[in-house]
Amino acid sequence: MQTYIVGGAVRDELLGFAVKDRDYVVVGSTPEAMLAAGFKPVGKDFPVFLHPETRDEYALARTERKTAKGYKGFSIYAAPEVTLEQDLARRDLTINAIARADDGQLVDPFNGIADIKSRTLRHVSDAFAEDPVRILRVARFSARLVDFNVAPETMNLMRQMVEAGEVDALVAERVWQELAKGLLEQKPSRMFEVLRACGALQKILPELDRLWGVPQPELHHPEIDTGVHIMMVVDYAASQNFSLPIRFAALMHDLGKGTTPRELLPKHIGHEQRSANLLKEVCKRLRVPNDCKELGVMTAKFHGKLHQAPQMRPATLLEFLIELDAIRQPDRFKDFLKACEADSRGRAGYAGCETPAAELMVKVLQAAAGVDAGVVAAACAEPEQIKVKVFEARLDAVKACLLI
Numbered sequence: 001m002q003t004y005i006v007g008g009a010v011r012d013e014l015l016g017f018a019v020k021d022r023d024y025v026v027v028g029s030t031p032e033a034m035l036a037a038g039f040k041p042v043g044k045d046f047p048v049f050l051h052p053e054t055r056d057e058y059a060l061a062r063t064e065r066k067t068a069k070g071y072k073g074f075s076i077y078a079a080p081e082v083t084l085e086q087d088l089a090r091r092d093l094t095i096n097a098i099a100r101a102d103d104g105q106l107v108d109p110f111n112g113i114a115d116i117k118s119r120t121l122r123h124v125s126d127a128f129a130e131d132p133v134r135i136l137r138v139a140r141f142s143a144r145l146v147d148f149n150v151a152p153e154t155m156n157l158m159r160q161m162v163e164a165g166e167v168d169a170l171v172a173e174r175v176w177q178e179l180a181k182g183l184l185e186q187k188p189s190r191m192f193e194v195l196r197a198c199g200a201l202q203k204i205l206p207e208l209d210r211l212w213g214v215p216q217p218e219l220h221h222p223e224i225d226t227g228v229h230i231m232m233v234v235d236y237a238a239s240q241n242f243s244l245p246i247r248f249a250a251l252m253h254d255l256g257k258g259t260t261p262r263e264l265l266p267k268h269i270g271h272e273q274r275s276a277n278l279l280k281e282v283c284k285r286l287r288v289p290n291d292c293k294e295l296g297v298m299t300a301k302f303h304g305k306l307h308q309a310p311q312m313r314p315a316t317l318l319e320f321l322i323e324l325d326a327i328r329q330p331d332r333f334k335d336f337l338k339a340c341e342a343d344s345r346g347r348a349g350y351a352g353c354e355t356p357a358a359e360l361m362v363k364v365l366q367a368a369a370g371v372d373a374g375v376v377a378a379a380c381a382e383p384e385q386i387k388v389k390v391f392e393a394r395l396d397a398v399k400a401c402l403l404i
Contacts, residue, residue, distance in 0.1 A: 002028055043059065046059065094123075119149065155197060216266050253303050253343060256272065305320065
């Protein structure tokens with residue numbers, strides 16, 4: 001029995017990145033032998049075990065054979081005679097098909113080290129085309145390894161996969177999983193650039209894909225193109241290390257601009273509500289978690305209204321806070337403001353612009369939240385007037401803070 005460190009741990013070590021998890025391939029063993037050595041089985045589709053002490057994953061060397069469309073349509077074969085090279089051959093990219101032996105020697109049958117040096121994302125073999133998830137993974141790696149480029153032959157293969165309908169077989173959970181990981185990478189825009197280049201974005205997120213080529217008023221959007229703006233917004237969110245819900249909201253806030261009638265362009269009257277409606281459909285289709293969905297819908301629906309805050313009267317400001325449920329959910333409200341900040345600064349020449357509307361809303365929220373609704377309610381003789389009295393008390397607090 002021989003063990004090798006494989007995949008991401010070897011790749012990241014060669015790139016000089018911190019290694020978080022180590023995965024191992026075991027050559028020349030059987031499930032029975034692994035159990036006898038104290039390993040704990042965890043694999044459902046193929047033999048994977050946890051080390052009894054380190055809890056690292058050890059997988060028996062295996063081969064795969066395509067049996068049906070989609071990423072689950074595989075027949076797995078794991079046996080003592082499967083070689084390390086055969087196991088590495090089934091991997092997606094050459095940079096992920098490098099192994100390190102116990103003595104430190106590197107095993108690199110597909111020239112992954114050379115591709116690391118040339119900063120190239122290249123598929124190991126034509127078997128890449130058998131798993132549509134690999135398109136998403138290449139796009140995600142592009143967002144993480146920002147100085148790498150997809151090899152032309154790999155991009156061509158990905159286009160062929162899209163044309164063959166392989167992407168249509170992807171399940172919602174896996175699409176969301178990969179998109180979420182890509183959004184949390186260093187430069188998310190590169191993920192969407194790769195997905196667009198191979199035609200996969202039109203299949204996975206047509207609502208987003210159609211934003212490219214849609215003009216906006218140059219006065220407010222010097223970058224003009226809506227798709228370009230969205231990529232600037234999501235990259236700004238990433239540069240500030242914002243959370244996944246904020247990055248998702250930044251990505252999806254302008255979907256409605258893709259449905260603006262051509263005769264109205266470059267104006268987008270009412271796009272906010274259209275954006276919110278489209279986003280709800282996307283979230284349902286991809287089974288997006290509630291925290292991402294709620295913040296995304298809020299940002300899509302209200303990001304335009306936020307910019308009007310400095311012109312609002314005190315009562316309107318307070319009503320807007322209530323509409324956003326900011327008093328009861330202040331953390332979500334602050335995330336909404338961060339998503340809107342990304343929208344404002346994700347424009348050509350506006351990377352450091354001021355955000356007076358957000359600053360004003362924070363100030364108003366602090367004043368309104370400082371009112372003890374319980375005290376107001378206790379002093380109210382008529383229960384049906386409690387809501388009105390609490391609003392009036394909060395309005396007085398808002399008016400006072402605006403005078404400071």
